[in-house]
Amino acid sequence: MIGLLMEEDLFTVLRYGVTGRDPLGKPVTSIVARSTTDGRLEQATTAEGEAFVVDKFRGFFPIGTDVRPGDEVQARSRKYVVEGSPSVERIPGFSALSNVAATLKYVGPVT
Secondary structure, X not given: OOOOOOEEEEEEEEEEEEEEXXXXXXXXXXXXXXXXXXXXXXXXXXXXXXOOEEEEEEEEEOOOOOOOOOOEEEEOOEEXXXXXXXXXXXXXXXXXXXXXXXXXXXXXXXX
């Protein structure tokens, strides 16, 4: 649902990029941007595979939050990756109830 209350400082958004090369010439990636933002996290689906469960979630961020495909999102000691392009969800005439929505794939605990 659009416009529900958001939890303060729920998400840490990490963006990785190539920051150099190792001695063999392979790219070295590290965090190039980090931000903390309010948000809401909702479970979307659960699909059982052969030996594991893949959980999909929807993350809702304030308007203006820079979230991109492939970004790592951390919340409640869990790590997610943004899948697909986030979208802006708006209710006509209620701009205060708008937010950025993204599909998040659970990838494991924060280590």
